[in-house]
Amino acid sequence: MLSDQGDVYLAGWADRRVIDNFRVSIEIGYMRHELGEPEFYWYHRSDVAEVIGDTECPSGFICVAKAQSVIPHSKLRVYVGGYLVYQENALRLKSPSKFLNEALGACAVLADRPIGSTLPQAQGLYPAFAGVWRRVLDKMTFLNAFSHQKMEKAKQSVIITIYRRADMLLIQLSALAKELIETGTEVIVVGNDLQGADMLIEQLGAFCQIHPIDLSVWLCSGNSGFSAGNNFGASKARGEILVFMNPDIFPHEHDDGSTAKNFFAKDPGNALHGALLYYGDGLLMHSGMYTTSDVVIDAASGYRNEVLRVEHFGKGLSHHIDDLDTSAVLQAVHDRKILVSAALWKIRNSVFQKVGGLPEDYIFAYYEDADFCLQLLNGGYDIVLDSTSRWLHMEGVGKEMAPAVRSFMWLNRAHYTQRYCNDKLVVDAETDLTLI
């Protein structure tokens, strides 16, 4: 796989008892690019092992490299160790974003394996993918597609970053409209790769005729991911207090409006505030988060390491949104430094910016909110779970993730692990056994 920017994705197999030179060069048209010996990430391929007879040394590989100053041409030749291993006379060069998605999708062969046998590969591949991701991100632009501004000044700014589908947005805004107006809160919607944007804009115009909320919509030229989308929203915010809200967050259907009103209007000070989140059926899904580590092993290679995982407090408890008593739920988070899910956050813009905003080095999404929380805590700020604030989180369930998504989750987890494996806020495995 080759991008028009020279990103190269190589995958295949080799009998490493026979071949030990992995010097790569590629010919694109009449230009030859020497890539030196880029890192090959090896993994066991039983189908290959069966054929070549080597069950000990991994034979499958993935390599992501970069050729400089590529002049596009339809003819491609790839040499490894001096041997021509691949040629294509009618090559279709991919744009970087397509390359990224397809290369990530192809990596699912590794991402789908137990993390113990693939963590080193993920940590090795991450920088190459992060480089492509950064270049893709840098090319993104945002367009102001809709603006309905009623207030001279906004006290708070709700930022809703949407990926692809906005089918819950109107329902969500209907549920919040009255409180948005009453608390002087603007809404900034950031659309990543939004489908049906024209229709949405038309519908939002009609919505604002009935609910005169202060609303602006920005459309990204592609998918800027969760962090960059929200960071952009924050850059456009007129309110000092930012409320980051997923498009699937709703107040309880019997709520009298006080949940949104109180959450929007209460100043979080220098802390980051989260809330109690419940599933659509009313059971608790989130009362804070912590990060812990698992030991991962690969007996074949003798590899042993730790990999980080983020856990939600409250998941699996039988506490219902209508239950008044939260003491048992909050027992686990009492006096503990916790993280909170970015599905719903409230933070002063000044604090958000001081921490540097959401980290954009996580590819598309996942683990960035935990990273931000850890940065915040390590920077001396507090995180507060506002247990008086209860919201429904219609988190999609039962849908299979696309291969590319499984891969970037895998890479982001490896990156998160590398960054925080020695952090003092990581909960030890022993404590994790009872923490819920």
Place this chain on the structure above:
Amino acid sequence: MKYLTVALYHPRVLRGGAQYVAKDLHDTAAKTPGVDAVLLACIDGNMFPQYGKVGASITSLPDSPNEFIMAGQRFDDFYHVVYDKRRNKALTRFLLDQKPDVIHFHHSLWVGLEFIELARKVLPNVKIIYTLHEYMAICHSRGQLFRYGESSICLDSSPDQCNKCFPGISSDDFYLRRRTFQRAFRFVDHFVSPSEYLKSRFVEWGIDAEKITVIHNGHQPSRPKGWQPTHSNDLNVFGFFGQFVDAKGIDVLLKAAALVSQETPVEIKIFGGNKQYASADYIGRIDHILSGNTENLKITEVGSYSRNNVFDLMSTVDWVVVPSVWPETFGLVVSEAWDAKRPVIASRAGGLSERIKDGTNGFSFLPGSDLQLSSILKNCIGNFDLWRTLVDKMKDEVTLDIAWKQHLQVVKGIRRTAGQADQLVESK
């Protein structure tokens, strides 16, 4: 009093039960001294472009003063919302110009649930009533509460159960759908249900029982004065009147008739349109039954009918069978049969069970039970005394005038306080 009826379609655009009820009430209201009646019919402008005018959201219905058409270009058939800027402007102006005291919504399809909220915002003191013609708010499956996959009435409308009928739509989406309807219904002052059954399902779903009044759909009699019912020589002609679709249970009737024909001659007349909407499986089942046609079984597919000729057509059968397998909300065909003095044999599905008292004004059977129905058919064939007794005991459905008066009582019972209005104005 200005009385605005908001309907799904208009009988002149597309015939159907809900639009007939709405139009009948509108016509009756228009004849009432002191009532200024206006009708706004919301239609699919893509299906009936002849009623739309470019750039105009609301147009008049030719030769019908005080009757208007709102031809929509799009409609979200899951959440039942439209959100159209041009339409909102026109509607706001229409409401301000018409200044109705009462708005009577008859549907959400092509009406759009946000219309209710818009009406409340524009006219904070307007009295809003809403007739629940079927279970559309509860059930995304054609509003029928019928599980096509299981061929059974749906008795549990929890979001996870909806997901069984629509595996591609998540429970959360169904939760939000319910929430969207319930939110819009908060702006309604009072609901009207044509049957106790339908009311009970909506109470179970979340509407306060005190906010729903049961008013039967009024019926305009076609029976001439002094007219006497007659029957066939063998009293063995059974008629089906309704749509030729799965939930109407024609297959149940035909299976029962086939069983009866093993012993005695029987004739079935099917008056039903919209066969194109029946599933292939359903048509296959019917073809299979018909393939075993015996000499004793005569089946005639007559085609569609209208209420202009239903009285005459019903006079060509001895008995009317309503074999519905979905919980009918009212059963207009029963009113028509009573008008034509035809005893009704109906399944105990939904509102039908309230109207047909077994052995008193007809017979009833378990929905889908061809065996039970066949026993009833056998008992009816040639039983002249039974037929006469049922015909004599038969009472007509309430007239339109009575139904309209009952609606007026509902309107009078609505008290909108100044406080309620102020609250809404503040939130504008």
